[in-house]
């Protein structure tokens with residue numbers, strides 16, 4: 001709803017009231033329409049101020065209303081009537097003015113913002129465009145190039161940038177509503193002819209066609225199949241080339257296509273999933289609302305390899321005091337230099353001061369004596385980690401949380417080696433840790449809810465989507481990834497090339513296909529894991545058992561490639577070739593093609609033609625099947641947890657909503673049928689056998705994703 005009061009005798013003050021973000025729900029829209037009418041019809045009122053309750057202007061249209069029948073007054077005429085008003089209307093922007101919230105403000109005649117406010121049109125991140133006039137007003141106000149940048153990326157700008165761009169008229173450090181009222185008093189009675197943005201001509205750069213062509217090309221490339229960014233460019237083009245009313249028609253037309261698209265549904269699902277995972281729950285019943293996190297102001301990072309450096313930088317950026325420990329002197333010096341330049345580059349990009357002073361460096365683990373939490377990031381070796389945990393237990397003050405950044409070792413085993421296993425959790429960061437926005441918080445059976453709450457809160461403070469998951473080999477992300485990688489290798493054996501597999505996955509929307517990704521992260525990492533698991537054997541075995549390990553189909557292709565010293569980009573050769581070690585541009589490698597041909601010949605395999613459909617079905621459905629197993633095992637609390645992990649950590653295209661949501665869009669019955677088909681064709685790959693939760697869901701009529709937890713509960717109660 002909206003509240004109305006009269007202040008200073010002549011200013012009508014309208015306050016949006018819909019906590020926590022004052023979204024423009026039907027009731028709020030009705031409130032605005034009514035209160036604007038009241039203010040305009042009151043002869044005593046000379047000007048109007050619109051603000052939001054609790055220091056927050058407006059988070060935009062109510063996303064929960066999308067996909068339901070719309071009630072209440074529509075946004076567009078509401079904003080038009082404000083712009084057409086014959087009394088000045090001033091928006092007092094505190095907190096955020098996003099999406100429909102900024103569009104409302106653009107309909108006002110003046111905008112005053114608090115210095116800490118954030119403004120933006122993030123609709124593109126929800127699969128939409130700013131369709132309450134935003135795509136037509138913003139270019140008229142700030143010009144085409146700046147509007148294109150904001151609308152196609154959805155990025156939020158600070159009040160200072162908004163002032164510089166011309167989005168707001170004034171920025172204040174003081175009470176924004178007081179400043180807006182004062183401003184409203186000063187402009188009362190002035191002509192509003194020059195203040196209605198919809199009447200402005202859109203500034204047209206001389207090279208309009210070339211500009212749009214270039215932007216469209218870039219947007220299509222980075223959108224990876226998402227349709228909203230493309231529609232955003234088309235809408236801004238309409239602003240630049242058509243009169244306002246026709247531009248609005250085009251905006252509406254484009255929005256209609258997006259609004260009902262599966263992509264918008266997927267992206268809005270991810271928006272809510274990202275927030276839902278914060279409401280974590282452990283199988284014991286402990287949860288976010290019953291577990292209080294401990295305060296963490298000082299943390300230590302042990303081991304300054306690639307991961308440790310990124311973690312320490314991310315902690316310092318979040319404002320924590322960090323003790324960075326590396327026992328090797330040379331490595332410590334290199335790390336210090338690298339971390340300082342990471343902080344400096346980040347500060348330059350974001351426009352702040354590098355947090356260099358927050359990090360102290362030491363060669364001794366003793367330096368961690370007074371920290372609240374430690375993140376161990378040493379080499380992925382259980383014996384070494386156990387030794388480090390022993391030392392930490394002796395050095396750290398009582399109650400210090402001990403976290404391990406393992407990407408797959410048994411967190412419970414590590415915990416059991418310490419006298420206080422309840423203080424141990426996994427914090428699985430993704431490389432590079434100062435860039436990637438995902439954190440898996442791994443709890444073992446003995447981790448205390450308080451330890452989990454603390455790690456989850458710390459992850460949030462570091463700006464990461466943090467997901468609490470159970471302890472198992474590979475946790476959630478890597479456990480699923482293993483099957484995806486395995487299918488990719490089998491496809492090579494059967495006739496595919498790395499290029500074919502990667503193209504199919506990149507067309508699906510991944511930023512990189514599986515083989516290009518493997519070249520980037522290094523083939524040796526997986527090789528080491530397979531050797532430790534007793535799977536990779538030196539040299540090439542022959543005979544029928546050569547591709548069977550531990551009773552199941554196994555592809556040694558990756559091991560053989562590693563034996564050639566081909567570890568990917570860092571060695572200049574991997575699944576592809578590179579100009580030199582460290583180069584990034586992957587080029588087809590004839591060596592790889594003849595290696596695959598020889599390999600197939602040696603094993604009596606006949607290459608067959610494999611299409612993109614099969615690549616997608618085998619790689620993605622096997623990964624999804626494992627996702628169902630993870631749900632069945634209770635390692636992830638719900639499908640949202642898996643989807644957030646995949647979208648934020650593994651490059652799963654956001655417009656496809658994560659693997660579990662994607663499965664529901666494809667149709668669970670279809671996924672089941674294809675898995676059965678592939679399992680029949682490859683009976684030596686037991687992972688292709690559809691899991692019982694998937695079968696049960698299909699038998700229950702394939703309910704929507706939010707109902708899967710119920711089906712799982714029933715399945716468990718019957719076991």
Ligand SMILES: CC(C)(COP(=O)(O)OP(=O)(O)OC[C@H]1O[C@@H](n2cnc3c(N)ncnc32)[C@H](O)[C@@H]1OP(=O)(O)O)[C@@H](O)C(=O)NCCC(=O)NCCSC(=O)/C=C/CCCCCCCCCCCCC(=O)O
Pocket residue numbers: 020021023059060061062063064075096098099100101122123126128129130131132255256259260272275276
């Ligand atoms: C920055 C934030 C605002 C705040 O962040 P923070 O403080 O961290 O808080 P959060 O945890 O994120 O959020 C707190 C809770 O609030 C919920 N929330 C947040 N924003 C919204 C919202 N906009 N709507 C509903 N709920 C919201 C959030 O989920 C949390 O609750 P919970 O934990 O999940 O319970 C941050 O929240 C943020 O970034 N919010 C989103 C901002 C945003 O993206 N805004 C844009 C929204 S879209 C929009 O505004 C579109 C405008 C144009 C609409 C035009 C309509 C025309 C319709 C025409 C249709 C034509 C089609 C016809 C088809 C046919 O023919 O049928």
